[in-house]
Amino acid sequence: MSTLTRAGLAESIYAAVGLSRNESAALLEAVLDRMKQALAEGESIKISGFGTFSVRQKGRRIGRNPKTGREVPILPRRVLVFRPSQILRDAVDTGQVPSAAGQS
Numbered sequence: 630m631s632t633l634t635r636a637g638l639a640e641s642i643y644a645a646v647g648l649s650r651n652e653s654a655a656l657l658e659a660v661l662d663r664m665k666q667a668l669a670e671g672e673s674i675k676i677s678g679f680g681t682f683s684v685r686q687k688g689r690r691i692g693r694n695p696k697t698g699r700e701v702p703i704l705p706r707r708v709l710v711f712r713p714s715q716i717l718r719d720a721v722d723t724g725q726v727p728s729a730a731g732q733s
Contacts, residue, residue, distance in 0.1 A: 635661075668709060680713040 635657060642653035664674055664682070673683040684707050692703045713721075720726050 678716045685710050
C-alpha cells in the first residue's frame with residue numbers, strides 16, 4: 630500500500646493538464662493554501678463527489694489520564710472534521726473509482 634504525496638498530486642496535475650511541473654506544483658500549493666486559509670477562518674469546504682471539510686468547536690471537558698487514572702481538564706479546542714461523500718464511500722468500498730467524465 631502506498632501513500633499519495635504532494636509530489637504525486639503535482640505529477641498527476643502535470644500529466645492530466647499539461648502545465649509544466651513547476652506550474653503544476655504551484656497550482657497545487659495555491660489550492661492547498663486556500664483550503665488551509667478557509668479552514669483557519671472557520672469556513673467549510675465542500676468538494677462535490679469527494680466530501681466536506683469543516684472545523685468543529687469542542688468544549689472544555691474532564692478527561693482521565695489512562696496511566697494514573699487522575700482526572701485532567703481538557704481545554705476547549707477546534708478540530709478538523711472530514712465527512713466523505715456517498716460517492717467516495719462507495720468508491721472506497723468497491724475499490725472502483727467512477728469516471729470523472731460523467732461528472733461536472
